[in-house]
Amino acid sequence: MVEKSKKERLIQASIKLFAQQGYHNTTVAEIADEAGVAKGTVYWYFNSKEELFWGIIVSRIESINEKITEEVSKINKTAIEKIGTVIRLQLNLFKDNKNIVKMIHESSFSPGENFYKKMQQLRAIGINSVAKIVKEGQENGEFVVDIEAEELANFILGSISGSYNPSVYKLDKVEEKTDLILNIILNGVKA
Amino acid sequence: MVEKSKKERLIQASIKLFAQQGYHNTTVAEIADEAGVAKGTVYWYFNSKEELFWGIIVSRIESINEKITEEVSKINKTAIEKIGTVIRLQLNLFKDNKNIVKMIHESSFSPGENFYKKMQQLRAIGINSVAKIVKEGQENGEFVVDIEAEELANFILGSISGSYNPSVYKLDKVEEKTDLILNIILNGVKA
Amino acid sequence: MVEKSKKERLIQASIKLFAQQGYHNTTVAEIADEAGVAKGTVYWYFNSKEELFWGIIVSRIESINEKITEEVSKINKTAIEKIGTVIRLQLNLFKDNKNIVKMIHESSFSPGENFYKKMQQLRAIGINSVAKIVKEGQENGEFVVDIEAEELANFILGSISGSYNPSVYKLDKVEEKTDLILNIILNGVKA
């Protein structure tokens, strides 16, 4: 079929609108409208507006976490190369899902306890994977050893998303940006 | 009188509640209640709920921006020292204003285009100040020159806030953390 | 087949759910579910939720009215005996159809004028039949004559259902209760 399923259309419409206008400023009616379905149809596929929002967020983060985890287990790559891949994965996520990044941004403030915990878990999973890479690098002499692996992982992941700033970074040059960030993280800024 | 002014009490109540519950889940009635005033009184001191929210956010960010700007102009310090101060300032802001940090997090997206732009401006001011420090450091040979000052500034500021993760960082040891971050930024993680 | 027809299953499910939860708190989806059929199927057998509800109510009341009418025409019984039978019929209806009694209770008011009138009519038919018995009794000297037959009939029918109180009456002893009520109605409570 060329025609997308109504559920898929609802998800796309949600991503677009939530990102553009924020969760609270987007109505279920608007989403249905944008997706070209009736309001009631939203509730045929999703139990609530919250579930719709968080379902999207969680699925995307899980997807990138999976990719990172995958990267960790590769044996024919150095730790440095793996960190490079992590950066590239994140930047590509940002590039391909500008709207979702915005949604994740917003989600950092929790509408509900349940989802907040879920988000914490997801972040922990990501950090954990990167920490494994770091440990590997520390063990084989690629990385400095005077900093705890987990703290380093936290810094790395944080600096990628923290430094992601649409008004500064033009994300059409992912490779370039990856090199830049990796360069700073590896060598620092001192002359 | 030791009794705080009603306006001050309203601001404190707002910070507490907005941070705990988020903007949309906090009602004006709750704020008035927490502050011990009548609902109508809120509107004597503030024109709207939004103004109350943003007034707080903006004032705090402006305050730290001022401090950074101040730091820039000091002449008896190296650029590296200045960057260290910037990190220390940020971490202290986080430490002293956990609630406000949460608010800023939320505000990175929330209610309406106007304020989003305002936030972008504020961020730009901060980056601008740090970029001046960086340029200074590049000119006097402290920092690498193959990276644009603004991009570097963006990375520095971003990595501080991005790596700020309450569940990992215990912010009671600001000096220690400052050294850690500064160390990574300056020297990188490569062995 | 031992398997009941879908229509029958729908009726049974409706009685159960309407009685347990009331008309407005029972959804067509629930009924279909309870009956083990698809939602759409309900509409093959019944034109609407209302029709389903009222169809049940009306059929039961009509059935008891028929029995009462039947009773009236018997010629080998005294009026007193006939009244006794009416009481017994009612109590047995209550006993066997607790759920339906609840439904009738609710229906004494519920959805829309049309059905309210229908209920009035049904009640009128019942009263009319009993009134015939009363008249008979008045004519042959069994009952007092200073009270209009219809008013008496109304009292009799009303006192049966009005005094029906599940928390007081244990309806397992229908004969006993019949005697009790008949006794009071006939002889009164004065010593």
Added chain:
Amino acid sequence: MVEKSKKERLIQASIKLFAQQGYHNTTVAEIADEAGVAKGTVYWYFNSKEELFWGIIVSRIESINEKITEEVSKINKTAIEKIGTVIRLQLNLFKDNKNIVKMIHESSFSPGENFYKKMQQLRAIGINSVAKIVKEGQENGEFVVDIEAEELANFILGSISGSYNPSVYKLDKVEEKTDLILNIILNGVKA
């Protein structure tokens, strides 16, 4: 003031509409409209539509229960006289509050567990009071003693409300009706 309070107006409007159309067929908007206030005002005075409905029901039943209880304790009246008063009180309640009677009718089917229990309690209180009168009458030889006082009380109260039928009883002649019912209850219908 000639102008009734908004709360009072809301109560009156609710009684009217709930009785005319039933609980589920009456919208909060209609009530507000009928009372001449804004929709939001309903929620200033009442927490919910349910509370509004049940608040009315309960308060009226409590009021008549109080009157009955009062009657019980009078010492210069015979039990028969007291029963007469109970009948008169009920009929007057019906007369003055035709709408409320309808509401009580409807309430016999519970929207919520809490209120259902409350209703049971209220009925129990009424029966209890009447049972006291009956006992009194049994002790001083006014009433037959072969029937349990509580069962008799249940019958009496039940027969009054059960036999209340707007299409038969014209409630403008309360005294007459009171005598009629009292007469039947006391002496029965046997010639």
Added chain:
DNA sequence: AATGAATGAGTATTCATTCAT
């Protein structure tokens, strides 16, 4: 300055009903 009663626009959610298959 301060109050709090009153407002009414705004919205998520439900559910009887339809109809293409």
Added chain:
DNA sequence: CATGAATGAATACTCATTCAT
């Protein structure tokens, strides 16, 4: 006969804001 995806009208309730006192 039977299904269940899809519809959209209907509605209780919230809450920022106003204003007479």
